[in-house]
Amino acid sequence: MAVYTEVPDSALSAFLDAYDLGTLLSYKGIAEGVENTNFFLHTTAGNFILTLYEKRVNEADLPFFLNLMEHLARRGLACPQPVRNRQGEALGRLCGRPAVIVSFLDGVSVKVPGVDQCRALGQALAALHAAGRDFGMTRANSLSVSAWRPLFAQAEHQADSVSPGLAARTRADLDLLESAWPTGLPGGVIHADLFTDNVFFIGEDLSGLIDFYFACTDAFAYDLAICLNAWCFSPDGSFHRDRAAALIAGYEAVRPLEAAEVEALPILARGAALRFMLTRLVDWLNVPPGALVQPKDPREYDRRLTFHRQARDARDYGRA
Amino acid sequence: MAVYTEVPDSALSAFLDAYDLGTLLSYKGIAEGVENTNFFLHTTAGNFILTLYEKRVNEADLPFFLNLMEHLARRGLACPQPVRNRQGEALGRLCGRPAVIVSFLDGVSVKVPGVDQCRALGQALAALHAAGRDFGMTRANSLSVSAWRPLFAQAEHQADSVSPGLAARTRADLDLLESAWPTGLPGGVIHADLFTDNVFFIGEDLSGLIDFYFACTDAFAYDLAICLNAWCFSPDGSFHRDRAAALIAGYEAVRPLEAAEVEALPILARGAALRFMLTRLVDWLNVPPGALVQPKDPREYDRRLTFHRQARDARDYGRA
Numbered sequence: 001m002a003v004y005t006e007v008p009d010s011a012l013s014a015f016l017d018a019y020d021l022g023t024l025l026s027y028k029g030i031a032e033g034v035e036n037t038n039f040f041l042h043t044t045a046g047n048f049i050l051t052l053y054e055k056r057v058n059e060a061d062l063p064f065f066l067n068l069m070e071h072l073a074r075r076g077l078a079c080p081q082p083v084r085n086r087q088g089e090a091l092g093r094l095c096g097r098p099a100v101i102v103s104f105l106d107g108v109s110v111k112v113p114g115v116d117q118c119r120a121l122g123q124a125l126a127a128l129h130a131a132g133r134d135f136g137m138t139r140a141n142s143l144s145v146s147a148w149r150p151l152f153a154q155a156e157h158q159a160d161s162v163s164p165g166l167a168a169r170t171r172a173d174l175d176l177l178e179s180a181w182p183t184g185l186p187g188g189v190i191h192a193d194l195f196t197d198n199v200f201f202i203g204e205d206l207s208g209l210i211d212f213y214f215a216c217t218d219a220f221a222y223d224l225a226i227c228l229n230a231w232c233f234s235p236d237g238s239f240h241r242d243r244a245a246a247l248i249a250g251y252e253a254v255r256p257l258e259a260a261e262v263e264a265l266p267i268l269a270r271g272a273a274l275r276f277m278l279t280r281l282v283d284w285l286n287v288p289p290g291a292l293v294q295p296k297d298p299r300e301y302d303r304r305l306t307f308h309r310q311a312r313d314a315r316d317y318g319r320a
Numbered sequence: 321m322a323v324y325t326e327v328p329d330s331a332l333s334a335f336l337d338a339y340d341l342g343t344l345l346s347y348k349g350i351a352e353g354v355e356n357t358n359f360f361l362h363t364t365a366g367n368f369i370l371t372l373y374e375k376r377v378n379e380a381d382l383p384f385f386l387n388l389m390e391h392l393a394r395r396g397l398a399c400p401q402p403v404r405n406r407q408g409e410a411l412g413r414l415c416g417r418p419a420v421i422v423s424f425l426d427g428v429s430v431k432v433p434g435v436d437q438c439r440a441l442g443q444a445l446a447a448l449h450a451a452g453r454d455f456g457m458t459r460a461n462s463l464s465v466s467a468w469r470p471l472f473a474q475a476e477h478q479a480d481s482v483s484p485g486l487a488a489r490t491r492a493d494l495d496l497l498e499s500a501w502p503t504g505l506p507g508g509v510i511h512a513d514l515f516t517d518n519v520f521f522i523g524e525d526l527s528g529l530i531d532f533y534f535a536c537t538d539a540f541a542y543d544l545a546i547c548l549n550a551w552c553f554s555p556d557g558s559f560h561r562d563r564a565a566a567l568i569a570g571y572e573a574v575r576p577l578e579a580a581e582v583e584a585l586p587i588l589a590r591g592a593a594l595r596f597m598l599t600r601l602v603d604w605l606n607v608p609p610g611a612l613v614q615p616k617d618p619r620e621y622d623r624r625l626t627f628h629r630q631a632r633d634a635r636d637y638g639r640a
Contacts, residue, residue, distance in 0.1 A: 003351040008431045025426040025522055028360060031323040031349035040348060040360055042367075042426060106345040106362060111328045202345055 003029035005037045005052050005095050012050075015094045018085040019101065021045045032197070035213065037097075040104070047104035049080060052097040057213060059098050064139045065212050066090045066100060068132070068189060075131035078208035080105050107200020107207035113231050118243040120206040121199055122250025125191070125227060128209065129220045129255060132189030141192065141216040143275055145181045149174055151278045158285050163299050166281075170274070173305065177271050182219070182264040190223035192216055195230045221261040224251055225268035228317060229276065229304055237303025245318030262314045269317065270308035277301035323349035324374050325357045325415050332370075335414045338405040339421065341365040352517070355533065357417075360424070367424035369400060372417040377533060379418050384459045385532050386410045386420060388452070388509060395451035398528035400425050427520020427527035433551050438563040440526040441519055442570025445511070445547060448529065449540045449575060452509030461512065461536040463595055465501045469494050471598045478605050483619050486601075490594070493625065497591050502539070502584040510543035512536055515550040541581040544571055545588035548637060549596065549624055557623025565638030582634045589637065590628035597621035 022044030030038040035056045041048040066082045073081040080102035082090035092099050110117055152170055159167040193214035200207045232244040280298035287295055342364030350358040355376050361368040386402045393401040400422035402410035412419050430437055472490055479487040513534035520527045552564040600618035607615055
């Protein structure tokens with residue numbers, strides 16, 4: 001949670017002059033978002049979110065993310081919609097950073113998801129995959145299997161200080177995943193980071209998806225595997241089969257999995273867990289001095305890997 | 321800027337059940353507020369701020385602050401109004417902290433105030449003093465002159481490490497202020513912390529005052545002296561006579577100063593500067609490990625003191 005960039009009122013006013021958003025009534029820095037600076041913006045035209053992209057976002061990727069959100073919103077998916085200024089541009093600059101205004105999405109994220117919420121998530125994930133099918137741009141997944149060994153190389157010498165035996169476990173996982181990683185699965189646009197903070201509910205209803213800044217082109221079932229990890233385990237590593245069954249059933253109610261996807265599910269889930277364990281491990285070992293953000297614990301994903309290593313097929317994930 | 325207390329959605333939902341605020345649509349932690357945790361709250365009943373009081377606020381003082389905000393709002397002052405729950409209580413508990421919901425106030429705070437904004441501030445400050453006249457409660461100013469020497473005692477041995485000569489300068493200021501501090505000036509409820517972040521504007525118009533958690537019973541002219549320090553100097557210590565003249569003129573357009581207040585203005589301004597220098601100095605020297613908040617620089621107020629020490633009368637502050 002952090003505001004990395006302070007925006008003076010005078011700079012914001014000048015920035016907003018390029019938009020048709022009426023008078024600025026209020027703006028407040030939001031204590032969320034690990035990667036970027038976000039402001040809640042209230043104008044006579046409504047509520048918005050202003051995002052300043054900090055150094056971890058590659059500016060060259062922004063057109064993909066922004067066009068994708070516009071595309072998905074046009075297809076009826078509830079997600080933030082970039083606001084274009086009078087020149088027709090969605091991407092601007094503010095305080096030296098790339099900056100974008102998007103529509104404000106109501107909803108509350110759950111900390112501990114229930115079965116019904118997992119089912120709703122599955123449906124929304126499949127709807128997202130369907131809505132992205134005719135999106136014209138692509139973006140390689142820069143955090144897929146080929147990126148994991150170089151990531152691990154940054155942390156390998158200190159891995160055992162985080163958890164005894166972690167280095168050896170990770171080397172074995174990498175060997176297996178690199179040789180067994182499935183190719184040719186049905187794919188397209190995936191969210192790739194659909195953690196609970198990025199899914200909004202109003203009452204019992206899923207009201208929207210946010211934070212498309214890891215979206216990329218990859219296997220649909222890998223996105224499902226990321227959600228299995230993010231939604232169906234407790235921090236202590238215990239697996240909630242009922243949630244996983246509901247998540248998969250919700251997904252398949254909209255888009256049934258193909259046989260190859262069902263077969264690949266355990267390896268995809270194991271890979272997804274390793275991906276998040278590795279990025280968390282690198283962040284954990286490299287907290288900058290004066291950091292505004294508490295790094296997430298890589299051991300939560302190390303514990304999930306214990307489950308994945310013993311899973312034999314999709315039935316172990318609650319698929320009927 | 322910080323969210324000191326994470327509030328799970330389930331805890332918030334249970335808390336809101338006691339209020340008539342409809343369905344929760346959104347809540348986001350706000351990266352503002354040095355003392356407390358604040359959330360922006362959107363429900364079907366409107367926009368609100370939820371505040372959790374952290375350890376620096378004395379719980380016994382909360383009824384004073386909350387009743388004051390209700391009183392001032394009833395007198396037509398634009399300030400946050402506490403929302404009472406179905407039991408008629410404004411003060412609740414959430415995540416082990418005292419917690420209050422107040423109405424959301426639109427407006428934007430300026431970083432570098434202009435002359436017109438200073439005049440508007442002066443008018444609003446006098447209106448606040450008038451609106452508080454018939455408020456039934458009192459609260460001693462726990463950060464007035466008698467508190468300064470004990471505060472300094474916590475920092476004296478390290479003061480020169482912050483700015484050479486600061487310890488000797490402060491001892492001399494304390495000696496003078498303790499002997500010359502005025503008593504018997506007109507007084508009542510003062511805000512006591514009306515920095516630019518606590519004053520909102522929409523366009524050119526002052527739209528409201530917030531953050532009454534230093535409010536107390538003290539001399540009205542001392543509140544004006546705090547504003548002179550907060551609004552009429554640059555961080556480098558340079559004094560903006562035009563802003564100060566407008567601030568005082570705005571104040572006197574609503575409530576003319578008495579002769580004793582005019583005479584006391586230089587010593588009050590000097591005392592106000594010392595008060596903020598001292599609390600900043602103590603915070604500066606005691607940043608807790610893992611602090612989420614960057615402490616404010618006490619030297620900004622040391623530099624203002626250089627101006628105050630050479631001021632002879634209220635004309636030096638731009639009073640006609």
